[in-house]
Amino acid sequence: xxxxVRPRVGFFCNVGSLVCNEFxxxxxxxxxxxxxxxxxxxxxxxIVVVGVLSTGLLFGCSKSEKKNQTASQANPKQTVEETAxxxxxxxxxxxxxxxxxxxxxxxxxxxxxVDLNGKPVRLSDYKGKMIILDFWATxxxxxxxxxxxxxxxxxxxxxxxxxxxGVSLDREGPDVVREFAKNFKMNYPVVxxxxxxxSAYGGIEAIPTTFIINxxxxxxxxxxxxxxxxxxxxxxxxWLLNES
Numbered sequence: 001x002x003x004x005v006r007p008r009v010g011f012f013c014n015v016g017s018l019v020c021n022e023f024x025x026x027x028x029x030x031x032x033x034x035x036x037x038x039x040x041x042x043x044x045x046x047i048v049v050v051g052v053l054s055t056g057l058l059f060g061c062s063k064s065e066k067k068n069q070t071a072s073q074a075n076p077k078q079t080v081e082e083t084a085x086x087x088x089x090x091x092x093x094x095x096x097x098x099x100x101x102x103x104x105x106x107x108x109x110x111x112x113x114v115d116l117n118g119k120p121v122r123l124s125d126y127k128g129k130m131i132i133l134d135f136w137a138t139x140x141x142x143x144x145x146x147x148x149x150x151x152x153x154x155x156x157x158x159x160x161x162x163x164x165x166g167v168s169l170d171r172e173g174p175d176v177v178r179e180f181a182k183n184f185k186m187n188y189p190v191v192x193x194x195x196x197x198x199s200a201y202g203g204i205e206a207i208p209t210t211f212i213i214n215x216x217x218x219x220x221x222x223x224x225x226x227x228x229x230x231x232x233x234x235x236x237x238x239w240l241l242n243e244s
Contacts, residue, residue: 006234105218108211109200111193113167114180121165121191130240131213132164132232135193135204138180139170142226147184149229153236154188155219164188167197169207189226216240
């Protein structure tokens with residue numbers, strides 16, 4: 001408050017000094033005494049009015065701030081309630097963000113394709129398991145290079161919930177693929193793909209194209225082109241071994 005008081009005191013002292021000077025000037029000039037006195041009075045009154053208005057504005061700001069501080073001190077319950085509401089809003093915001101993050105993983109489209117023995121295979125048959133879904137062909141060198149890794153990983157993790165499905169895009173039919181699978185000792189399910197399944201997975205523009213599907217049936221990653229064994233081991237560690 002002292003910051004506001006000092007300027008006001010000085011201000012009114014200056015007003016008083018100005019009025020005194022004006023009256024002294026009037027006394028010294030007797031010829032125009034009445035006219036000059038009227039001018040001095042008008043000037044003094046104008047300065048006083050301006051000073052009062054300025055003081056009111058200063059007091060207005062100060063009282064408003066003090067009123068807000070007093071209200072918050074006098075009503076701590078309201079402050080606690082506002083804090084609780086803010087905390088609740090933050091919890092809701094975090095829940096929404098978590099839901100948005102989870103929704104970024106699309107659900108893997110189900111399909112029904114036949115394996116090399118003519119038996120129907122559905123993706124939904126492996127619900128609750130981690131799935132490596134590999135679109136490949138026998139004539140594709142990078143596809144062939146990945147197969148030994150899949151054979152090894154499937155043998156190692158199939159009892160822990162890993163499923164590997166090879167979707168063959170060979171046009172020659174299952175006989176060619178069956179012979180190939182036998183030669184490469186493919187120990188995981190191999191099915192014959194079709195255009196409907198290819199379209200459902202966004203179109204396969206290059207092979208191999210491999211989808212990683214978590215236990216919830218969501219596509220969590222996709223690889224186009226050859227990947228080494230460690231790449232898939234990392235995916236298994238994340239989505240099979242460490243996922244709750």
